[in-house]
Amino acid sequence: MAGISITKLLIIGALIVLLFGTNKLRSLGSDLGAAIKGFKKAMDNDTPPAEANTEAHAPQVEDKK
Template identity: 45%
Template sequence: MGSFSIWHWLIVLLIFVLVFGTKKLTNIGKDLGGAVKGFKDGIKEGTSSTDAPAVPPQQVTATKVNDPNTVDVDAKTKS
């Protein structure tokens, strides 16, 4: 009752081809494949960066420079 046969899926595919055309379906397939590939590459890059040793952050020197573009501000929390 809840399962579709192959004929149902072929009719649905035929309607999709008639509505969207083969060129749009091809473009959608290429876009979807590119998105999946980009996702996989992103996952690989994310896991490979954890295997590499962490580089310590650079230390900032405490020299005061009188730069006219620098604004000195004190951040306060609102209570």
């Protein structure tokens, strides 16, 4: 058992296509691509600039005398 050869991968791929069908695999691939694209977009929009972050979330201390 040295590893997975190209012929084993082709057989596994053919079995997957036979089990699920090409339409289901195509829709699954497009859904996965859209999810990854949305995740990347959310990660880029999630980090605010450092200057705005420090001023907006500075704790306010009240003087109690």
